């Protein structure tokens with residue numbers, strides 16, 4: 001389904017795909033995009049001056065997101081991925097009305113979680129902004145509720161800053177994460193939805209605890225599904241890159257505030273060569 005009125009997009013096959021997040025979290029989505037479509041060019045924009053978005057008001061998130069996406073459109077992007085659940089929750093509808101290129105947004109992966117739960121109890125770990133947004137409420141009402149599945153929502157405001165700092169494992173946030181996961185286990189939750197694009201970066205850490213404790217729990221995020229969605233939209237609008245081979249250029253990473261820490265964390269999380277730029 002294409003829920004956007006986008007006219008024909010001529011001559012855009014060689015244009016880059018824009019990827020936006022408040023910080024480095026959207027790189028978890030970018031990695032799936034590059035894996036599936038290594039022949040495409042990407043421009044990443046991180047609003048590191050304003051991260052985290054998750055505890056900002058809906059109006060503030062809307063304002064910052066419109067600004068960022070306008071900027072990506074001015075850079076000539078042929079499609080923009082809002083690789084941020086918080087921004088998608090509060091700006092996706094406005095963006096689709098405003099932009100002349102396809103906009104792909106994220107919603108926590110409740111739908112696939114409902115398909116695999118055995119206990120009928122799932123947990124969504126996301127920012128406050130995402131948990132309060134209409135997109136999540138809608139998917140719960142349309143999918144989880146009719147299936148009789150209980151959805152436990154939880155936010156921990158320190159998670160995003162922890163990822164932005166490079167996730168030191170000996171940190172109180174790491175302990176809080178394990179504590180919360182044990183609580184869910186006792187409640188019978190068997191699927192945890194990582195509903196923020198920063199969270200897949202601590203997936204391995206959480207999975208190690210799940211494996212060590214033989215806990216019957218699955219972690220799930222939206223990265224692969226978003227990459228497939230982008231691929232299918234490029235085909236529908238006939239704007240996929242005609243190149244067969246990966247172009248081999250570094251990722252163009254722009255940030256509203258480009259500190260040494262941002263560069264170090266982004267380099268580590270991107271898992272590809274990165275060119276850091278300031279506009």
Ligand code: DGL
Pocket residue numbers: 021022023025026051052053054055083084085086087127130160195196197198
């Ligand atoms: N990575 C973002 C998300 O998916 C933003 C988190 C934040 O800035 O609070 O929600």
